[in-house]
Amino acid sequence: MDSEGDDRVTTRDDIDAYLRGLLEVDRFKDYGPNGLQVEGKPEVRKLVSGVTASRALIEAAGKAGADALLVHHGLFWRGHDGRLTGWLKARVALLIEHGISLFAYHLPLDAHPELGNNAQLGARLRLTADGRFGDQDLGWLGRPPAVMTSAALSALLQFKLGRAPLVVEGDGRSIQRVAWCTGGAQGMFEAAIHAGADAYITGEISEPQAHLARETGVAYYACGHHVTERYGAPALGAHVAQCFGIEHQFIEIDNPA
Template sequence: MIHRDEFGAQVHALLEADRFRDYGPNGLQVEGRPEIRKLVSGVTASLALIEAAAREGADAILVHHGLFWRGQDGRVTGWMKRRLQVLLGHEINLYAYHLPLDAHPQWGNNAQLGLKLKLSVQGRFGEQDLGFLGVPAQPLTVAALSALLQYRLGRAPVVVEGDGRPIRRVAWCTGGAQGYFEAAIAAGADAFLTGEISEPQAHYARETGVAYFACGHHATERFGAAALGSHLAERFGLEHQFIDIDNPA
């Protein structure tokens, strides 16, 4: 058991949350009961996750995508009202960590994806050092890396093959990081892995020869919250459950 304020302070320090320029508030977003015994982790603070956590008797939810983002109009209506109604009605604390959970070298989304793919991390790149650089145990073909991604993530990636070179150096950044592709190319990557692809990236891949893999925003970000939740449960003596709400994005 741990008090919600102590829990928040410990997680904030562990993830070095204050050093990031982010798109919304990191930390406690909705205050619930004072003591935390059971923690549920998930990717996004959707109504489905919140209702599932309430059924499981959670005292706190830890997510990557919280409720509040820069540019929202702030009115508590519609979907926002329904999510907050369940959280407040069951006195569940909601903690959200966006970029800090992408970046953490051990428990973060990028670190955990690298572990799943058995990539040896050798450096970082991009704005706020969010992107990771690493190498596989041996060079991979585009087809082999695509098959590995499908096996680990449970879905086939969208692939732009580049020039078909052997993949010796991989750059990756989970979620909607298609804007990091040019920095990955400049960092000397043979392939770039992320969640999404926009129109320009297909042309960059064809023109530079660097392979591009769009593996799913949700699919690439399923591992950080689960790993962090397990770590925090062990550290503070909590019950923990990761709940994965499927998302095709």
């Protein structure tokens, strides 16, 4: 538990309005709606944060006495047909049963300069950010704590994230410039190459990126979608709790992806 609170209460709508401004929600073109996705009870005393609004997380939040749930991956995405059936109906039903409001922030949470996934990952790896690249400036560019070999960066990632990355070696160059973008950002690899990176860190890899790494000499590190995006939601949740004087708890639901 991150904070005990002082029995203060805020409202669902106050949190919604505050986060819309803090995360600059309206400036992003995203894959789904950002903000309040499911309306629960109007008063919030306890906020739970997590990475994905899975059934396991919703059940855990209900047991923890949450009034609101704050996640990076919400329930509704572009391409869904809108029917509440199967797994989606089950998740929504749990939220309604417990009166839990669901707040979800996708790209706005990736991008926030202090509380976002990229900022939080960079801080854990002691990367000094000094630039942005790619679509909507979502990618980050910077320097490692020291000039590193590919093997040294791989070891740092494993130590800090608790999981060995999948590495596609480049040409063995010293790593002086690192680009990173959390989650499923393998499609931004070319932009990272053009931005002058010696190495690219993200969550996932697809078939084309292995060839690009070998042909351009830029090393590629796929560390896991979940593990690279497990830091933004608790940082944001703790911030909201501090601002409003409410209780906050981060609940980890492990995901091997």
